Amino acid sequence: MILEERVDPELLPILATLTEFNEFPADLPAARRAQTAAMAAMSQVHAAHDVRVEERNLSGPEGTHEFMVRIYWPEPQPAAALPALIWAHGGGFVVGHPTEHDNIALNFVRQADCVVISVDYRLAPENPFPAGIEDCYTALQWVAANASELGIDADRIAIGGYSAGGALAAGLALLARDRSGPKLVFQMPLCACLDDRNITPSSYEITDGRVWSRAVSESAWNLYLPGVDRSTTSPYAAPARAADLAGLPPAYFGIGELDLMRDENIDYASRLLQAGVGVELHIFPGAFHGFELYSPDSLLGQRALQEYGAVLKRAFVPKA
Numbered sequence: 205m206i207l208e209e210r211v212d213p214e215l216l217p218i219l220a221t222l223t224e225f226n227e228f229p230a231d232l233p234a235a236r237r238a239q240t241a242a243m244a245a246m247s248q249v250h251a252a253h254d255v256r257v258e259e260r261n262l263s264g265p266e267g268t269h270e271f272m273v274r275i276y277w278p279e280p281q282p283a284a285a286l287p288a289l290i291w292a293h294g295g296g297f298v299v300g301h302p303t304e305h306d307n308i309a310l311n312f313v314r315q316a317d318c319v320v321i322s323v324d325y326r327l328a329p330e331n332p333f334p335a336g337i338e339d340c341y342t343a344l345q346w347v348a349a350n351a352s353e354l355g356i357d358a359d360r361i362a363i364g365g366y367s368a369g370g371a372l373a374a375g376l377a378l379l380a381r382d383r384s385g386p387k388l389v390f391q392m393p394l395c396a397c398l399d400d401r402n403i404t405p406s407s408y409e410i411t412d413g414r415v416w417s418r419a420v421s422e423s424a425w426n427l428y429l430p431g432v433d434r435s436t437t438s439p440y441a442a443p444a445r446a447a448d449l450a451g452l453p454p455a456y457f458g459i460g461e462l463d464l465m466r467d468e469n470i471d472y473a474s475r476l477l478q479a480g481v482g483v484e485l486h487i488f489p490g491a492f493h494g495f496e497l498y499s500p501d502s503l504l505g506q507r508a509l510q511e512y513g514a515v516l517k518r519a520f521v522p523k524a
Contacts, residue, residue, distance in 0.1 A: 211492060218495075249276075264339060273302075288320070290321050290362070290363045294367030295327070323343045392456045396459075402425075416465075462492040473485045
C-alpha cells in the first residue's frame with residue numbers, strides 16, 4: 205500500500221517529515237530523553253492560565269518503588285467535586301512520558317471540566333509487564349482513596365490512554381473489574397495496542413515504517429513481554445485476549461483508518477457490544493497512527509480532539 209495515496213491531504217506535509225523506524229534504538233534512555241524534550245517543546249501547558257499542573261510521587265505496589273503522577277486541574281478550581289480521568293501515555297510500553305501528552309490533557313480539562321491524572325508508569329524492557337499496569341492500578345486506587353483531598357468525585361472516575369496507553373487503559377478496566385477495585389464510569393482506549401498477535405488484516409496492511417508499523421509493533425511487544433509464553437498472554441497485557449468482557453464500563457474507541465491497530469480495535473469494540481457493554485467507535489478517514497498528536501491544528505486533528513472531549517464530558521454526566 206502506498207500511504208500517500210490514502211492519507212488525508214492535510215496530513216501529507218506531516219507524513220513527509222516522518223522518518224522510518226522499525227525497531228527501538230539500543231540506547232533507550234537517550235531516545236526517551238530526546239523524545240520527551242521534543243514533545244515538551246510543543247507543549248502549551250506553560251502558557252495555560254486556565255489549567256494548574258502539579259506532580260506528585262506515589263509509592264508503587266508493596267512499596268517497592270516510587271512513580272510520578274502529573275495532575276491537571278481547572279484553574280480556578282471549582283468548589284464542587286470534579287470528575288477525573290486516569291490517563292496513560294503512549295510509546296509502545298518502551299518510551300514516553302506524561303509531559304508528552306500535556307496538550308491532550310489540557311484538551312480534556314477544558315472540554316470535559318475534569319481533573320486529569322497522567323501516570324508516569326514504569327517502562328519496558330527494564331520493567332516488563334505487569335509493572336506498567338500495576339502502577340496504573342495503584343494510581344487509580346490512590347485517586348479513589350484521596351478523592352476528597354483532590355477535589356474529585358469518586359463516583360465519576362474514568363480511564364483512558366493512547367496507543368500503548370490505550371492497552372493499559374483497557375487492561376485496567378479488566379483488572380479493576382476482576383479485583384473488585386474502584387468503580388469506573390467510562391473507558392477511552394484511543395488507537396489502542398490491544399493484541400500482541402498481530403493477526404488482523406490491518407496489521408499486515410500497514411507496513412510503512414514512517415508510521416507505527418508491523419515491525420515496530422512486534423519489537424514493542426517483544427520488549428514488553430520478554431520470555432512470555434505468547435500462547436497464553438495475559439489479557440491485562442493484551443486485552444484482546446480476554447474471554448469475558450461483561451461488566452466493563454462503557455467505552456469509546458477512536459482510531460485512524462490507516463492505523464495498524466484499526467481492526468483489533470474494531471474487533472474489541474464489537475465484542476464489548478456483544479457482551480452488553482455500551483460502545484462508541486469512530487474511524488477517522490485518511491488518518492494514520494498519532495495523527496491528532498502530530499497535527500493537532502489540522503481539521504481532522506481538531507475534529508478528533510473536540511470529539512474526545514465532548515464524549516468524555518457526556519460520559520461524566522451522572523446517570524439518573
